[in-house]
Amino acid sequence: SELPKEKQNELSKIAHVMAVMSGKGGVGKSSVTALLAVAFAKKGYKVGVLDADITGPSIPKIFGIHSHAENFEFGILPAKTQLGIEVMSLNLLLAHEDDPVVWRGPLIAGAVKQFWTDVVWGDLDYLLVDLPPGTGDAPLTVMQSLPLDGLIIVSSPQELATMVVKKAIKMASIMKTPVLGLIENMSYAVCPRCGEILRIFGPSKGEEVARAMEIPFLGTLPIDARLAELCDKGQIETYSSPLVKDIIN
Amino acid sequence: SELPKEKQNELSKIAHVMAVMSGKGGVGKSSVTALLAVAFAKKGYKVGVLDADITGPSIPKIFGIHSHAENFEFGILPAKTQLGIEVMSLNLLLAHEDDPVVWRGPLIAGAVKQFWTDVVWGDLDYLLVDLPPGTGDAPLTVMQSLPLDGLIIVSSPQELATMVVKKAIKMASIMKTPVLGLIENMSYAVCPRCGEILRIFGPSKGEEVARAMEIPFLGTLPIDARLAELCDKGQIETYSSPLVKDIIN
Ligand SMILES: Nc1ncnc2c1ncn2[C@@H]1O[C@H](COP(=O)(O)OP(=O)(O)O)[C@@H](O)[C@H]1O
Numbered sequence: 458s459e460l461p462k463e464k465q466n467e468l469s470k471i472a473h474v475m476a477v478m479s480g481k482g483g484v485g486k487s488s489v490t491a492l493l494a495v496a497f498a499k500k501g502y503k504v505g506v507l508d509a510d511i512t513g514p515s516i517p518k519i520f521g522i523h524s525h526a527e528n529f530e531f532g533i534l535p536a537k538t539q540l541g542i543e544v545m546s547l548n549l550l551l552a553h554e555d556d557p558v559v560w561r562g563p564l565i566a567g568a569v570k571q572f573w574t575d576v577v578w579g580d581l582d583y584l585l586v587d588l589p590p591g592t593g594d595a596p597l598t599v600m601q602s603l604p605l606d607g608l609i610i611v612s613s614p615q616e617l618a619t620m621v622v623k624k625a626i627k628m629a630s631i632m633k634t635p636v637l638g639l640i641e642n643m644s645y646a647v648c649p650r651c652g653e654i655l656r657i658f659g660p661s662k663g664e665e666v667a668r669a670m671e672i673p674f675l676g677t678l679p680i681d682a683r684l685a686e687l688c689d690k691g692q693i694e695t696y697s698s699p700l701v702k703d704i705i706n
Numbered sequence: 707s708e709l710p711k712e713k714q715n716e717l718s719k720i721a722h723v724m725a726v727m728s729g730k731g732g733v734g735k736s737s738v739t740a741l742l743a744v745a746f747a748k749k750g751y752k753v754g755v756l757d758a759d760i761t762g763p764s765i766p767k768i769f770g771i772h773s774h775a776e777n778f779e780f781g782i783l784p785a786k787t788q789l790g791i792e793v794m795s796l797n798l799l800l801a802h803e804d805d806p807v808v809w810r811g812p813l814i815a816g817a818v819k820q821f822w823t824d825v826v827w828g829d830l831d832y833l834l835v836d837l838p839p840g841t842g843d844a845p846l847t848v849m850q851s852l853p854l855d856g857l858i859i860v861s862s863p864q865e866l867a868t869m870v871v872k873k874a875i876k877m878a879s880i881m882k883t884p885v886l887g888l889i890e891n892m893s894y895a896v897c898p899r900c901g902e903i904l905r906i907f908g909p910s911k912g913e914e915v916a917r918a919m920e921i922p923f924l925g926t927l928p929i930d931a932r933l934a935e936l937c938d939k940g941q942i943e944t945y946s947s948p949l950v951k952d953i954i955n
């Protein structure tokens with residue numbers, strides 16, 4: 458990780474870059490990335506989201522973006538959400554959102570780099586990078602090539618997730634990338650009829666994991682059917698999460 | 707996919723190979739792979755599980771395997787579960803299960819190939835391959851190099867998952883790999899107190915997706931806290947799923 462960082466596009470002026478990582482898929486990394494971006498935007502910051510999950514991109518769908526990114530001489534223009542969040546994702550370059558991108562590592566790494574060097578992000582206070590599961594090409598390229606302020610780690614209560622999340626935190630320390638904190642998602646569900654708290658994925662372990670790995674614990678998000686619904690409808694900008702607001706402050 | 711398939715180790719004699727894929731992480735691919743292996747084993751078949759999720763392996767933990775795989779002149783010996791299921795995973799070669807494997811594509815593809823060519827699987831009726839999320843190096847190598855009878859696709863009700871699952875099914879058709887069917891996991895939860903059915907991730911879409919993609923629909927699995935608990939404890943062999951039994955038949 459002593460490689461020199463890649464330069465951002467000369468038309469970009471990005472103040473802070475943070476990546477959201479978990480190692481384990483399906484814990485809600487993309488949803489949390491989107492919620493963080495929405496909270497920053499609602500506080501008046503200029504925000505962008507770089508979807509580094511090249512073969513499984515879900516950011517455009519969560520924001521309800523169906524337009525294509527435009528490729529010009531001077532660079533690629535990202536799409537814009539209703540709140541004005543800039544978004545770049547491989548899905549914005551495909552004919553259909555469910556077309557597969559069957560690429561090996563070098564192409565994946567190349568695309569991630571181009572999203573940093575060729576996309577005209579403009580003036581941003583924060584760029585959030587949504588990382589795919591695993592500790593392969595995309596997270597490695599982001600940690601080597603982008604000037605990251607730090608990582609936000611997303612986990613869920615299952616021990617399976619905890620084990621893989623620890624791999625991600627250890628990778629960050631090998632790559633000398635600071636970890637800003639851990640958010641535990643899908644911590645519990647509440648029965649809409651009788652109010653019973655269902656710990657479907659087991660007791661919360663986020664605080665214990667954060668302490669063991671010596672990183673700040675940022676809090677827990679409950680399982681909320683409304684969030685899943687809004688993600689599916691592309692309306693995540695209408696969801697408001699008190700925890701995420703606290704984290705931004 | 708016109709490349710010649712790699713030969714299995716001369717000490718292996720594997721009759722059928724099936725891969726379990728979803729494209730989307732966290733839908734329960736590894737859990738379903740393990741449940742299928744357990745159902746085959748309980749019916750008296752000789753079964754193996756190849757964990758092709760090189761940077762996020764969870765199969766050993768689900769089966770409660772903490773031993774290491776032994777590397778000999780003639781090949782690598784897999785670990786064995788209590789029911790006698792043979793298991794090979796990168797986590798069996800690491801000092802600690804939460805150590806990260808920070809590899810780029812070529813190394814990932816190489817490891818997956820070696821799990822087929824160098825591991826002494828012995829006499830197996832079925833080898834199940836657990837694929838990582840995405841449509842990158844590992845699924846590409848498995849579809850190109852292993853003589854797959856077919857794929858089992860695992861999805862969950864969210865549209866985000868459905869979109870990425872369709873990418874996986876389209877990839878299979880590009881690679882001329884037959885799809886044996888689709889299982890929808892985490893379809894609903896039941897409140898233990900009042901019996902209310904909670905469709906946390908939205909209405910079931912599995913049947914509709916299977917029909918649209920012209921593949922068989924194999925059924926739905928509910929969210930079951932007991933399954934998550936047994937996975938965390940490494941005791942999946944004690945869980946019995948009526949649906950998975952039906953599928954095997
Ligand atoms: N707290 C939550 N409550 C309910 N559904 C959630 C929650 N977090 C995420 N989801 C849903 O779970 C699915 C997986 O989330 P996603 O953000 O895609 O995870 P990842 O990026 O880790 O794969 C999505 O369909 C999303 O809407």
Ligand SMILES: Nc1ncnc2c1ncn2[C@@H]1O[C@H](COP(=O)(O)OP(=O)(O)O)[C@@H](O)[C@H]1O
Nearest residue numbers: 615617732733734735736737928929930934937
């Ligand atoms: N039907 C289910 N009910 C409850 N928990 C489940 C179910 N299926 C999977 N899980 C849990 O969800 C987590 C993710 O499952 P996993 O099999 O690792 O998914 P994937 O391989 O798709 O990433 C695991 O901790 C597992 O125990």
Ligand SMILES: [Zn+2]
Nearest residue numbers: 648651897900
């Ligand atoms: Zn209830």
